[in-house]
Amino acid sequence: MATTNDKEFRVKLETLSVSQQRQVAALFVQRVLGLSNDVRIKAALDMAMRADISDAELAVVSQAANTARVESYAQCGRDSDWNTQAGLFVAKAAVSCVRPDVEGQNLAWDAAMQVRVARTCEAASGDVTDHKEAEAQYAILDDFLSK
Amino acid sequence: MSASLEKGVRVLKEVIDAPIASYFSSCVHCGLCAEACLFYTETGDPKYTPIHKLEPMRRLYEQEYTVLGRLKKLIGLSKAVTDAELDEWRELVYNSCTLCGRCSVVCPVGNDIVYMVRKFREGMSASGNAPEGIKGAANRTITIGSPMGVKLPAVKAQMRHVEADYGLPIPMDVEGAEYLVMLSSMEIMNFPEYLGAIAKIMNQAGKSWTLCSTAFEATNAGMQIGNSDLARVIVSRIVEAAEKLKVKTVISPECGHAYTALRLEGANLMGRSFGFKVRHIIEVLGEFQEQGLLKTEGFETDRLTFHDPCQLARRGGVIKQQRGLMNMVAKNFVEMPDAGFMNWCCGGGGGASAIEEGEELRMEAFKKKKSQFDAVKPDRVVTACANCRIVMEEGLEHYKMNLPVVGLTEMIADHIPNPVVAKPEGS
Numbered sequence: 021m022a023t024t025n026d027k028e029f030r031v032k033l034e035t036l037s038v039s040q041q042r043q044v045a046a047l048f049v050q051r052v053l054g055l056s057n058d059v060r061i062k063a064a065l066d067m068a069m070r071a072d073i074s075d076a077e078l079a080v081v082s083q084a085a086n087t088a089r090v091e092s093y094a095q096c097g098r099d100s101d102w103n104t105q106a107g108l109f110v111a112k113a114a115v116s117c118v119r120p121d122v123e124g125q126n127l128a129w130d131a132a133m134q135v136r137v138a139r140t141c142e143a144a145s146g147d148v149t150d151h152k153e154a155e156a157q158y159a160i161l162d163d164f165l166s167k
Numbered sequence: 168m169s170a171s172l173e174k175g176v177r178v179l180k181e182v183i184d185a186p187i188a189s190y191f192s193s194c195v196h197c198g199l200c201a202e203a204c205l206f207y208t209e210t211g212d213p214k215y216t217p218i219h220k221l222e223p224m225r226r227l228y229e230q231e232y233t234v235l236g237r238l239k240k241l242i243g244l245s246k247a248v249t250d251a252e253l254d255e256w257r258e259l260v261y262n263s264c265t266l267c268g269r270c271s272v273v274c275p276v277g278n279d280i281v282y283m284v285r286k287f288r289e290g291m292s293a294s295g296n297a298p299e300g301i302k303g304a305a306n307r308t309i310t311i312g313s314p315m316g317v318k319l320p321a322v323k324a325q326m327r328h329v330e331a332d333y334g335l336p337i338p339m340d341v342e343g344a345e346y347l348v349m350l351s352s353m354e355i356m357n358f359p360e361y362l363g364a365i366a367k368i369m370n371q372a373g374k375s376w377t378l379c380s381t382a383f384e385a386t387n388a389g390m391q392i393g394n395s396d397l398a399r400v401i402v403s404r405i406v407e408a409a410e411k412l413k414v415k416t417v418i419s420p421e422c423g424h425a426y427t428a429l430r431l432e433g434a435n436l437m438g439r440s441f442g443f444k445v446r447h448i449i450e451v452l453g454e455f456q457e458q459g460l461l462k463t464e465g466f467e468t469d470r471l472t473f474h475d476p477c478q479l480a481r482r483g484g485v486i487k488q489q490r491g492l493m494n495m496v497a498k499n500f501v502e503m504p505d506a507g508f509m510n511w512c513c514g515g516g517g518g519a520s521a522i523e524e525g526e527e528l529r530m531e532a533f534k535k536k537k538s539q540f541d542a543v544k545p546d547r548v549v550t551a552c553a554n555c556r557i558v559m560e561e562g563l564e565h566y567k568m569n570l571p572v573v574g575l576t577e578m579i580a581d582h583i584p585n586p587v588v589a590k591p592e593g594s
Contacts, residue, residue: 026331026334083569086564087564090560090561090564091564093357093557093560093561094315094352094353094356094357095520095521095557096314096315096352096353096386096515096518096520096521096553096554096557097300097301097303097304097314097315097386097388097391097518097520097521098300098303098304098315098521099303099307099315099316100315100316100356101316102321105356105357108357133332136328136331136332137325137328137359140324140325140327140328140359141324143324144320144321144324144325154331
């Protein structure tokens with residue numbers, strides 16, 4: 021049955037294994053990758069897509085993605101623009117994809133939410149386009165589950 | 168003497184009031200304030216001794232308001248304050264002072280050194296010697312209403328996201344609501360989940376609340392740069408909004424200087440008392456906890472510690488509330504050495520984090536915070552200030568410490584069961 025709302029979306033994501041969550045989360049983030057120009061984010065997503073990622077590899081990309089996230093913060097009192105700010109939330113979403121020690125956590129849901137904030141930032145910048153991100157995420161999940 | 172220096176010196180003369188005169192004349196040069204300042208303890212450089220940061224103002228005080236000083240000036244034994252000197256002092260008055268207040272509370276003769284630094288900043292600002300980063304923030308506050316240039320459409324975009332994410336309404340411009348919730352740009356831009364956490368908490372507590380379209384920003388760049396006129400304008404926007412909406416309480420966000428400006432100095436800046444209360448979000452959560460309005464589920468089981476924001480704990484005296492809240496949701500809460508009233512600053516308060524050229528020094532000073540963490544080896548750090556949060560994350564990243572930092576309000580909200588939408592009081 022097709023996913024039509026966040027409640028179903030969340031429940032379906034919770035049923036996935038950690039590896040599957042990483043993969044589907046990476047698919048969510050890929051939709052907004054254009055809002056970040058950080059190569060560390062792309063590397064994290066490439067790793068998250070792999071079902072055979074080792075703990076050591078995960079630790080390395082997680083650290084790099086986290087550094088990218090911290091470097092993306094808008095600092096107090098600094099002039100910021102929302103396009104740049106979207107990059108922070110893409111980084112936050114990527115960190116969720118490769119977060120180690122996540123048993124019992126819904127990392128794919130976390131990534132999906134951060135992706136939506138990235139879209140919100142894009143909208144706030146004036147590039148107001150309705151991406152229907154939630155619906156796109158439902159479709160990605162349904163497609164992933166059907167394979 | 169340049170026109171800007173003349174203006175700065177005139178402002179400095181004006182701000183030297185009775186307390187400042189008594190502080191200068193009663194300083195016993197004991198050096199205790201040095202040991203209380205993280206910029207001194209972590210660099211060992213005596214120029215970062217807090218009372219030394221005020222030297223040009225001290226000399227001006229002496230030259231203008233003491234007989235001996237006048238005499239020394241007359242015979243050339245005391246030199247005049249110059250543009251070059253104020254330019255040199257910028258680093259000491261802004262980059263290396265977060266207005267954390269630790270120096271003030273250790274002074275054996277009761278000198279409020281932070282008060283003096285803030286007055287000195289008035290002169291520095293008037294003479295054009297404030298750092299560019301803080302000047303930019305102040306200019307954006309005047310022209311846009313936010314130090315980071317956040318405009319209402321952006322706030323509304325975040326509101327829509329949070330409403331969809333949390334399934335709860337984010338009210339705006341609701342007359343008669345009990346609480347007016349203020350935000351900082353930092354929360355709007357970096358931590359929109361703070362707004363969702365507020366919605367969830369207010370919903371569970373059954374309280375009515377609102378944002379205001381004409382005053383959503385609480386950060387007070389006027390306090391940071393040293394411009395009481397600007398500080399007054401920012402506070403007056405909030406006061407007008409609160410009075411227009413007839414709220415009972417204004418909630419200051421997780422932002423230190425917003426709290427100080429509104430709660431501790433707002434009435435003096437405005438020259439009148441307010442018809443509403445001002446509370447920090449942590450004080451409100453503490454009240455809700457006491458009244459049994461917060462019902463949390465489950466516990467964090469990892470080792471957590473709490474970083475007290477200086478303005479909240481030391482200047483505001485809010486210390487027990489956050490501990491009550493931590494113990495409500497954490498099984499393994501440990502205190503760092505010096506936690507609470509004497510906690511060490513993150514190193515980025517008072518506008519310091521807006522000064523790019525001060526970053527290297529800030530990282531040096533962060534060693535003090537690192538030593539506090541090293542002493543208790545937590546798994547995560549909890550705090551109640553968006554700026555502390557980012558400054559600590561940067562410091563931890565710099566020192567390659569894998570230590571996540573989280574916000575207390577969000578952590579409490581995470582332990583509140585998902586919404587059963589209740590009717591707010593009075594709706």
